[in-house]
Amino acid sequence: MGKHLIVGLGNPGPRYDRTRHNMGFMAVDAYAARLGARFARSRFGQVAEVPAGWLLKPETYMNLSGQAVAPFLQYYRLSPADLLVVADDLDLPLGTLRLRRAGSSGGHNGLKSIIGSLGTEGFARLRMGISRPPEPLQVIDWVLMRFTAREMPLVTEVVDRAVEALETVVSEGLDRAMSQFNG
Numbered sequence: 001m002g003k004h005l006i007v008g009l010g011n012p013g014p015r016y017d018r019t020r021h022n023m024g025f026m027a028v029d030a031y032a033a034r035l036g037a038r039f040a041r042s043r044f045g046q047v048a049e050v051p052a053g054w055l056l057k058p059e060t061y062m063n064l065s066g067q068a069v070a071p072f073l074q075y076y077r078l079s080p081a082d083l084l085v086v087a088d089d090l091d092l093p094l095g096t097l098r099l100r101r102a103g104s105s106g107g108h109n110g111l112k113s114i115i116g117s118l119g120t121e122g123f124a125r126l127r128m129g130i131s132r133p134p135e136p137l138q139v140i141d142w143v144l145m146r147f148t149a150r151e152m153p154l155v156t157e158v159v160d161r162a163v164e165a166l167e168t169v170v171s172e173g174l175d176r177a178m179s180q181f182n183g
Contacts, residue, residue: 003053005078006031006166007069009087009110011144012045012059018155020130021062021143023088024110026155027128027162028055034163044072052170053082065110066117073118083123084169086162087111090139092129095154097161099126099169099178124174126165128158 008028009021016022032039032048032055039046039057045068046057054076058068073083087110092098102122105111115121133142147155161181168177 002082003076003078004170005054005056005069005072005076005083006050006052007056007058007065007083007085007114009062009065009085010057011061012057016144018146019144020147021088023128023130023155023159024086025057026159027086027126027166028057030159031055031163031166034167044068044075047072053078062113063109064113066113066115069114070117080118080120080123083118084166084174085111085114085123085125086166087125087127088130088143089127090130090132090143092127092131094129094131094151095158096129097126097158097165097181098129099165099174099182100124101174101178124169126162126169128162 006028008024010016010025011021035050037048037050039048044056045059048055056072058065060068087108101124104121105115133139165177165181168180
């Protein structure tokens with residue numbers, strides 16, 4: 001198995017820490033910590049080198065994530081098949097994980113940007129549920145809202161499971177990880 005790029009989606013800066021839209025950052029941060037890897041600033045964003053390849057946290061803001069991912073893949077001569085994107089998902093309940101080999105953006109602006117920049121939906125993604133906003137909250141306010149103290153134990157648990165899923169993808173492949181973590 002060749003080198004992989006695992007991208008966590010989120011928005012940069014302390015103002016967005018622990019917000020729903022930063023689940024991807026939270027998962028790759030935890031994965032890096034488990035591997036003892038450190039992020040360093042590069043022209044692509046925050047990058048950590050790991051045995052399987054690289055972890056990337058784009059600093060472009062969510063809606064422009066493809067502007068970091070596409071040049072990274074090109075620079076390191078990787079294909080979309082070598083890419084796994086970790087993103088939040090409104091359509092999954094909080095605490096739920098879903099691995100997919102490919103698919104649409106599902107309305108997620110970060111995924112939409114990556115699909116647009118790569119010209120393909122053919123890359124793996126690990127979607128982490130954040131649930132839909134309760135009435136009368138708008139989606140934009142919901143995704144930029146921090147998790148509540150009551151939600152944090154579940155968030156911590158699902159981030160740990162996401163790390164296990166990433167480890168399984170790297171060590172045993174996407175199919176094995178999908179059968180173990182989806183459902």
